[in-house]
Amino acid sequence: MFAFANFMNTPKETTMNESHDDLIDNPTPRCPVALVLDTSGSMSGQPIEQLNAGIELFIDEVKRDDLARWSVDLAVYTAGGLADCIQSFIGVEQIVGFSPLDASGGTPLGQATRMALDDLEARKKSYRDAGVPYYQPWLVLISDGAPDYGWQDAAQRASALSAQRKLVSLPIGVQGADLSVLSQFSSKPAVALDGLKFRELFQWLSASMARVSASTSSDASVHLPSVDSWGSV
Amino acid sequence: MSLTVRSATGESVQLSDTPFAQGGEAAVHAVPRFPGVVVKLYHPQVLQKRADTLRAKIDAMSSDPKLVSLKQHPGLAWPRFSVFDERGQWRGYAMRKAAGVRMNVLAHAMAYREQFPNLDRPAVVAYLLSLLGTLQELHTAGVMVGDYNLANFLCDPNSDTVTLIDCDSWQVNAAGKTFRCPVAAPDMLAPELQGKELGKVNRTLESEYFSLAILLFKALMLGRHPYDVVGGAGPVENIRKGYFPYGQGGGGIPKGPWFNIWSHLPFKLKEQLIGTFKEGAPNASARTSIPEWIDFLKLYQRELGKGWHDTQIKPANPKTKEYRGTQSISQPIAA
Numbered sequence: 315m316f317a318f319a320n321f322m323n324t325p326k327e328t329t330m331n332e333s334h335d336d337l338i339d340n341p342t343p344r345c346p347v348a349l350v351l352d353t354s355g356s357m358s359g360q361p362i363e364q365l366n367a368g369i370e371l372f373i374d375e376v377k378r379d380d381l382a383r384w385s386v387d388l389a390v391y392t393a394g395g396l397a398d399c400i401q402s403f404i405g406v407e408q409i410v411g412f413s414p415l416d417a418s419g420g421t422p423l424g425q426a427t428r429m430a431l432d433d434l435e436a437r438k439k440s441y442r443d444a445g446v447p448y449y450q451p452w453l454v455l456i457s458d459g460a461p462d463y464g465w466q467d468a469a470q471r472a473s474a475l476s477a478q479r480k481l482v483s484l485p486i487g488v489q490g491a492d493l494s495v496l497s498q499f500s501s502k503p504a505v506a507l508d509g510l511k512f513r514e515l516f517q518w519l520s521a522s523m524a525r526v527s528a529s530t531s532s533d534a535s536v537h538l539p540s541v542d543s544w545g546s547v
Numbered sequence: 548m549s550l551t552v553r554s555a556t557g558e559s560v561q562l563s564d565t566p567f568a569q570g571g572e573a574a575v576h577a578v579p580r581f582p583g584v585v586v587k588l589y590h591p592q593v594l595q596k597r598a599d600t601l602r603a604k605i606d607a608m609s610s611d612p613k614l615v616s617l618k619q620h621p622g623l624a625w626p627r628f629s630v631f632d633e634r635g636q637w638r639g640y641a642m643r644k645a646a647g648v649r650m651n652v653l654a655h656a657m658a659y660r661e662q663f664p665n666l667d668r669p670a671v672v673a674y675l676l677s678l679l680g681t682l683q684e685l686h687t688a689g690v691m692v693g694d695y696n697l698a699n700f701l702c703d704p705n706s707d708t709v710t711l712i713d714c715d716s717w718q719v720n721a722a723g724k725t726f727r728c729p730v731a732a733p734d735m736l737a738p739e740l741q742g743k744e745l746g747k748v749n750r751t752l753e754s755e756y757f758s759l760a761i762l763l764f765k766a767l768m769l770g771r772h773p774y775d776v777v778g779g780a781g782p783v784e785n786i787r788k789g790y791f792p793y794g795q796g797g798g799g800i801p802k803g804p805w806f807n808i809w810s811h812l813p814f815k816l817k818e819q820l821i822g823t824f825k826e827g828a829p830n831a832s833a834r835t836s837i838p839e840w841i842d843f844l845k846l847y848q849r850e851l852g853k854g855w856h857d858t859q860i861k862p863a864n865p866k867t868k869e870y871r872g873t874q875s876i877s878q879p880i881a882a
Binding site: 338339340341342380381404407441442444445446447528 | 609651652655656657658661662698734769770771772777778779782799800801802803804805831838
């Protein structure tokens with residue numbers, strides 16, 4: 315299937331119907347994470363390579379945590395030329411491989427964010443239909459520039475959800491990013507990534523997921539690890 | 548940088564550099580010279596705000612003669628004595644090192660398979676009876692656990708014992724003072740405590756019984772929360788409403804093996820769970836007590852031994868035969 319070109323999943327999970335079984339057999343409270351990635355032309359070379367390595371690290375580290383691996387659901391969206399969902403929501407446990415992303419074209423970040431927010435809503439409904447509790451969803455948006463036209467409504471949606479504490483929205487700017495625009499995607503300011511420290515970023519993200527999934531309740535607030543190690547705020 | 552701490556009597560020990568456990572409030576370090584001991588050091592920012600309160604509680608817990616049996620209890624990592632840094636500042640306390648796997652791994656539809664590959668119903672019941680015995684002793688001493696966080700109950704994979712850690716968060720009457728339990732996960736909390744400022748309210752035996760029933764259900768049902776219901780509200784809202792989907796007049800049991808597992812539980816046990824989660828939500832006096840749970844689980848244990856119930860953790864099919872325990876009057880039972 316085209317949509318899964320970059321991810322390989324365990325065979326039984328590749329169709330929509332069967333991936334629903336996961337919510338039946340595994341009642342662990344879920345933490346859905348949507349990665350919205352700028353894969354436009356300006357990211358080519360080192361940046362996209364480091365980003366790829368970071369995503370792979372994230373998947374590995376979450377899978378290594380005995381509780382987070384059953385709790386974190388991941389979806390990945392790219393904004394490079396076209397906006398695309400390259401991985402719809404799936405338990406990280408079921409991801410068996412990830413092939414690197416390429417970078418080319420423009421930056422339809424608004425469209426990719428819109429897709430992510432729509433899918434998050436749908437995912438939350440699947441949780442409710444299955445009686446599976448969930449933590450506040452995460453939207454992690456990474457860009458080295460600014461979105462192309464037509465992003466304001468998507469930014470507004472993400473920012474409103476974040477202000478209502480219904481979404482943890484984390485816009486992250488790689489060098490050259492327009493932080494003031496990215497900041498409009500959240501109720502909290504965007505964070506500038508120090509150099510190309512994607513590794514540290516994704517390490518922090520997996521540590522945060524471990525904290526969230528170890529917290530006893532989907533209603534509890536969670537102390538996240540400090541961001542000092544990767545941000546250059 | 549190596550860490551050195553000392554006791555009130557001045558005896559100093561080196562701590563392991565890297566903590567083996569870390570949380571939002573504190574880090575726990577091994578003591579290489581005393582392998583059976585660990586030291587909990589509160590984070591500096593926590594001490595800055597609450598050192599006096601924390602120290603008063605730890606000193607009271609470790610010195611009150613009424614609590615001395617808890618200090619020595621094999622199922623508890625009770626605070627033994629305060630520890631200080633080299634400048635004499637209070638930093639935390641020493642306790643016995645507890646071993647085992649967190650109960651939220653055992654009570655987990657997926658994660659149990661790695662740590663407890665042979666988990667069956669007799670094993671789960673044995674852990675629960677170990678835990679209930681310890682909780683009963685705590686309650687007799689006036690200690691309320693308050694925060695029923697399954698990660699603080701360690702199950703020893705090589706025996707059937709459970710050790711309770713994080714004792715310093717509990718509600719304790721010691722040295723003439725009540726120290727409250729300021730924390731809890733909302734989805735483990737009795738309805739009358741929902742939304743309350745926990746540092747300002749007393750936990751009661753009844754609020755303990757409610758949280759405990761959730762724990763028992765989760766352990767017997769592979770981590771499924773009793774108030775998980777399909778199509779709408781989350782567990783906390785269902786606790787407030789007393790909406791428990793199992794038993795008559797319920798509805799909304801999640802799809803999957805849950806109904807099968809439920810159907811295999813003894814009728815008397817299910818009756819207690821239904822009573823506690825439905826009637827017991829608004830009416831605290833209707834909740835099953837610890838002595839009652841111990842009786843019902845011991846009965847389950849005996850009947851499992853006689854082959855009356857499926858011992859599998861996840862039976863494949865719902866129970867077909869009538870529960871034999873209800874027929875015990877007409878059944879000849881070997882003494």
